[in-house]
Structure formats: C-alpha cells, structure tokens
Amino acid sequence: MNTIEIYELLKKNTNAVISFQEEEGPTESIYVRSDFILEVMQFLFDHNDLKFEVLMSQTAFHETE
DSSP: OOHHHHHHHHHHHOOOOEEEESSSSSSOEEEEOGGGHHHHHHHHHHOTTTOOOOOOOOOOOOOOO
8 A cells, every 4th residue: 555545545534634745856745734643643553454553753853832
C-alpha cells in the first residue's frame, strides 16, 4: 500500500486532522495534527491491511505567530 492510499484510509476511518504533502521533501509525507497522533498510530497498528508495528520516523515543529 502506498502513502496516498494510507492517507485516504486515515481520512475515511479516523477523525484526525491530516494533510498529504507530495513535494515538501524527499519523500511523500502525511502530516498529523498533534492531538490526533495517538488515534492515527492506533489505526495504523490495528488495521488488517497495514499492521504497522514500528514507528520509523516522527518529526515535529512548532509554529509561532
């Protein structure tokens, strides 16, 4: 399953505020608002077609006004 398919599954099956970025860096990325990280991680772990067991990369930034 590719990144955009995972993004579509998340949109369809969670209440998470997420976005998909294709040209932001060297790889496609799914951005998750911080208060939805646990919900998204649980979905990725529990979904029968995904079964994510290890989080390989998580980065964060804080925007100030």
